[in-house]
Amino acid sequence: MSNYIKKILNYLRSNKGKRYCDDCLSTLLGISPRQQVNRICRSLAKRGHIFRKKGKCSSCSKVKLVNSVDIGTKTLLGVQNTSISSINNRGKRLDAREFENRVARYAENKFKKRFHHEKELQVGPDKPHKFDLVSEDKSIVIECKSYTWTRSGNFPSAKISTALKDVFYLSRIIADRKILVFQDDINSKGESLVSTFVKEYDGVLDDIEVWAYYVGDNLESDIVKVVRKPKDNWYKLLYNTIFSGERLITPWEVSEEIDYKETMEKFGIKPFKDILSKLENPHRLMRRGVIFGHRDFEKIVECMREGRRFAVVSGMMPSGRMHFGHKMVVDQLIYYQGYNAEIYIPIADLEAYWARGIDFEKTKKLAVEEYITNYIALGLNLENAHIYLQSRNEKVKDLALRLAKRVNLSEMRAIYGFTGETNMGHIFAPIVQVADILHPQIEERMPVLVPVGIDQDPHIRLTRDIAGRCKEYNFIPPSSTYHRFMTGLTGGKMSSSKEESAIFLSDKPSKELEKKVMSCKTGGRRTLKEQKEYGGIPEKCVVYELFLYHLVEDDKELQEIYERCRSGDLTCGKCKRLCYEKLVEFLKDLGEKREVAREQAQEILK
Numbered sequence: 001m002s003n004y005i006k007k008i009l010n011y012l013r014s015n016k017g018k019r020y021c022d023d024c025l026s027t028l029l030g031i032s033p034r035q036q037v038n039r040i041c042r043s044l045a046k047r048g049h050i051f052r053k054k055g056k057c058s059s060c061s062k063v064k065l066v067n068s069v070d071i072g073t074k075t076l077l078g079v080q081n082t083s084i085s086s087i088n089n090r091g092k093r094l095d096a097r098e099f100e101n102r103v104a105r106y107a108e109n110k111f112k113k114r115f116h117h118e119k120e121l122q123v124g125p126d127k128p129h130k131f132d133l134v135s136e137d138k139s140i141v142i143e144c145k146s147y148t149w150t151r152s153g154n155f156p157s158a159k160i161s162t163a164l165k166d167v168f169y170l171s172r173i174i175a176d177r178k179i180l181v182f183q184d185d186i187n188s189k190g191e192s193l194v195s196t197f198v199k200e201y202d203g204v205l206d207d208i209e210v211w212a213y214y215v216g217d218n219l220e221s222d223i224v225k226v227v228r229k230p231k232d233n234w235y236k237l238l239y240n241t242i243f244s245g246e247r248l249i250t251p252w253e254v255s256e257e258i259d260y261k262e263t264m265e266k267f268g269i270k271p272f273k274d275i276l277s278k279l280e281n282p283h284r285l286m287r288r289g290v291i292f293g294h295r296d297f298e299k300i301v302e303c304m305r306e307g308r309r310f311a312v313v314s315g316m317m318p319s320g321r322m323h324f325g326h327k328m329v330v331d332q333l334i335y336y337q338g339y340n341a342e343i344y345i346p347i348a349d350l351e352a353y354w355a356r357g358i359d360f361e362k363t364k365k366l367a368v369e370e371y372i373t374n375y376i377a378l379g380l381n382l383e384n385a386h387i388y389l390q391s392r393n394e395k396v397k398d399l400a401l402r403l404a405k406r407v408n409l410s411e412m413r414a415i416y417g418f419t420g421e422t423n424m425g426h427i428f429a430p431i432v433q434v435a436d437i438l439h440p441q442i443e444e445r446m447p448v449l450v451p452v453g454i455d456q457d458p459h460i461r462l463t464r465d466i467a468g469r470c471k472e473y474n475f476i477p478p479s480s481t482y483h484r485f486m487t488g489l490t491g492g493k494m495s496s497s498k499e500e501s502a503i504f505l506s507d508k509p510s511k512e513l514e515k516k517v518m519s520c521k522t523g524g525r526r527t528l529k530e531q532k533e534y535g536g537i538p539e540k541c542v543v544y545e546l547f548l549y550h551l552v553e554d555d556k557e558l559q560e561i562y563e564r565c566r567s568g569d570l571t572c573g574k575c576k577r578l579c580y581e582k583l584v585e586f587l588k589d590l591g592e593k594r595e596v597a598r599e600q601a602q603e604i605l606k
Contacts, residue, residue, distance in 0.1 A: 004031050005040055012050055012069045015058075019066035024059035041067045042188040046153075053190025065189065093146065094215055099183050100132050100144045105219055107133060111140060123172040131169070139176040146183040153187040155196055164201065168410035170208055177209060178230070184212040198228045203465050204411040206231055269293035269457070269482060275301065283335045285328060285483060287555065288548055291451075295460065296479040299447040304339040310447045311440040312336045313478075315433065317348040318366035319356055320496025321504045322374050324550055325486035330378045331550075332451045332481075333385075341449075343385040345375070346436040347605075350390040354425030360391060368601050374505045376597035377590055387604050390432055395442065400428075400435035406469045407431065407462070415458050434463045437478050448478040453485055486549060487542050489520035503546075508591065509584040517543075517580045523565070524572035535568040536575075543572075543579045551582040 007029050012020070022041060026034040045052035045067070055066045094102060104115050119134035121141070133142035143166040147159050163180065170178045182194040194212040198205070210228035272294050276282055278301050285291045303310040314329050333343050349363040372387060390396060409427070412418055418427055437450055437459075450460060460480045467475035488494040488501030495501055500516070507513050523541035525531040538544040544565065552558045561578075564570035 004029075004036065005044070007031070008037070008040055008067075009044065009049060009069075012067060016069055018058035019055050019068040020059055021057040021062065021064040021066050023064075024057055025067065028059065045186075045188045045190075051186075051190065052188055093148075094183060096144070096146050099146045099213075099215075102215065102219070102222070103142060103144050103181050103213065104133050106213075106222060106224065107135075107140070107142060109219075111135065113137065113140065115140075115142070121173050123169050129169045131173075140179070141170065141173060141175045141177070142179045142181060143170065144181050144183075147193060148185045149187040149191075149193055153189060153191075155193075155200070160197060160201075163197070164204070164408055164410045167201070167204060167208060168413055171206065171414050178207060179209045179211060180205075181211045181213050184214055192227075194227050201408075202228065203406075203469055204408065204414070269295060269454075270297075272297070272481065278305075280305070283332065284553060284555070285331065285549070288558075290328070290549055291332075291481050291483045293454075293482040294480065295464070296477065297449070297481060298479075299476070300449045300479050303447055307340055308446075309340055309342065309444070310449060311342045311344055312449045312451065313344045313346070313437050313440065314451055315346040315348050315436055316367065316371050317352050317356075318363055318371050319352065319358060320366075321502075321506060322370045323494055323496060323502035323504045324546070325494040325502070326371075327374075327378065327505065327550060328483055328486065329451060330375050330380060332483075333375075334379045334381075336449070337381050337384065341384070342440065342446075343380070344436070344440055345385060345387045346393070346396070346433075347371075347387070347389045348429075348433070348436075350425070350432055351429040354423060354429050360389075364389065364605060368605060369598070370506065372601040372604055373594055373597045374590075376600050377505075377593035382600065382604075389605060390436065393439075396432065396435045396439050399439050399442065400432045403434055403438075403466055403470065404428065404431045406466050415462055430459055430462060433459050434466055437463045438467060438473075438475055441473070441475055445474060445476065447476055450478050450480045452480060452482060454482050457482070487521075487545055489516055489542055491521050491542075503583065505587075505590060506594070507587055509587060513583070514580055517583065518573075518576050520576070522572045522575070528571065531571055532568040536565040536570070536572065538562050538565045541565070541575075543575050546579055546583075551579065551586065 008025060008031075011025070011029060012018075020028070022037045023034055025041070026032060026037045029037075031037050041050065041052055044050045050067050050069055052065060052067050054063065056063050057066050100117065104117065107113075107115055113135040115133045115135050117133060118130045120128040120130050121134065121138070123129045131141050132144045134140070143163075145163050145166075147156055147163070150156050166180065170180070182197065185193045187193070192212060194210065198210050205228060207230045208228075209226065209230045212225045212227050214223040214225075216222045270293060272286065272291050273289065275294065275297055276286060278298075279286065283291070300310055302308070312333060314333055316326075333345075337343060347363065347367045349358075349360050349367075352358040352363045353360060367389075376382065388396075412427055412430070416427075416430065437448060440446070440448055450456075450463075452460065457480075460478065464477040467473075467477040486494045488498065489503070490498075490501050492498075492501065496504075503513070503516065520542045522543055523537035523539065525534055525536065538561075544561065547558055547561055552561065561570065561575070565575065
């Protein structure tokens with residue numbers, strides 16, 4: 001065997017620059033069986049004596065795994081004429097501590113800054129974490145990793161989990177540069193461990209830079225390649241929000257006051273007004289700026305204008321009575337039904353159980369008696385509407401199980417701020433929602449639109465990322481629109497859990513309802529005299545918002561109410577009275593339709 005090893009090495013060295021497959025080496029050197037050449041070359045490549053990768057054989061001209069003492073550094077590193085020993089000195093790889101010291105010296109030379117070892121930085125409230133290297137001004141943070149392929153040449157996924165943990169912590173700090181450095185290793189197939197890591201986990205790296213570090217005989221002969229450049233970190237913004245205690249925005253908790261402009265800028269949401277002119281008959285919520293932002297809505301506009309099919313997905317998680325804030329979504333669904341849209345309405349009973357502790361029977365009962373009944377009464381056409389319970393939809397659950405492999409725990413923590421106390425069902429719930437959004441494309445590939453409030457944007461971003469990772473499904477990343485939250489009667493956000501803040505669709509005209517409306521928060525002045533002199537502020541008025549969102553269809557009528565309020569001609573008392581009269585008319589009509597719709601609703605989830 002040792003003679004064969006020398007024979008192969010001497011032949012490749014005497015033919016430097018040429019590459020030979022195992023079959024040709026077996027024939028040229030008279031070594032049989034051919035499998036013996038394969039074993040020797042794999043071993044030599046693993047120990048760094050030869051380079052083995054896919055390429056064209058210099059003898060038979062076929063594309064195979066070929067062997068050479070020329071590492072082919074042009075394709076690997078972008079440099080030429082470098083020997084394998086100076087590129088990847090695997091015979092005497094540096095241990096973790098030595099490698100960290102080597103990277104520190106390299107970084108100090110490159111950035112002209114001093115670096116601290118094992119420096120603590122805050123990654124959350126009362127949560128410090130030690131990073132390998134941190135520059136004195138904290139502008140550069142570096143984590144160092146010395147991983148190798150497994151003996152069989154497989155990706156060392158068990159070890160990589162520690163690198164992903166570091167990615168999670170890096171995503172939670174603010175620095176000009178965040179760098180993950182690997183002491184690279186190349187397996188018998190010629191695959192770079194660093195390149196494979198980046199390919200596998202690019203979706204969770206975001207603003208993290210990744211280096212492949214090849215240790216030479218000394219610092220001057222070291223070679224460093226930037227395998228991945230940093231990108232914008234979208235969930236860093238969520239972290240900053242979640243852990244700063246300011247303007248908390250997650251799918252389960254929303255701040256009472258939201259700066260929509262600031263939020264759009266932070267998360268890269270496009271202004272809806274820029275696309276409004278492309279719609280022939282925009283919905284009143286679009287015309288009036290209630291729908292304020294979008295992602296990729298251009299695809300939906302094309303479908304609407306050309307009469308092509310598209311899907312609209314809008315989930316419901318029944319946790320209380322349905323109020324006017326919920327009605328906005330139904331209005332949009334009915335609008336899109338006029339443009340050949342297939343409507344999908346998942347009832348999030350799994351999320352309700354995992355995240356809010358609501359049992360399945362209660363969720364189903366609320367869905368039927370409150371939500372589905374109101375959806376039908378408001379005008380939703382059931383012919384092209386698919387309403388289902390998450391827990392009973394096997395296609396959605398099966399897709400969720402497959403998609404779960406595309407996300408790791410570090411990413412879920414980064415997006416949603418999950419902690420060690422979060423139950424696993426709650427952590428899995430967003431993946432089920434991703435499946436809800438993408439599953440309409442399983443049977444027919446078509447654009448999907450998800451109309452949501454800004455609190456649901458983390459779900460949209462995660463879904464778009466996963467859609468891009470699942471090449472086997474060829475998903476079209478979903479589009480989305482964003483509408484403003486409706487202000488409660490007492491201020492803040494309208495909520496089912498705060499009865500005094502909401503007008504419910506099941507309300508009946510009564511003294512209690514009249515009292516609610518007549519005592520709600522307005523944009524009026526402190527006194528009648530000031531109101532007549534300076535005028536009201538409709539932009540801060542809950543009553544005007546009810547007109548704007550729901551009770552006044554005619555834009556001219558709405559403009560007249562606005563101008564009369566601003567001029568002081570329309571006092572708050574008269575405006576509230578007008579609002580109550582319109583509410584009574586609406587609720588009486590809806591109540592009659594609800595009686596008819598209730599029987600249809602009972603049949604849907606049987």
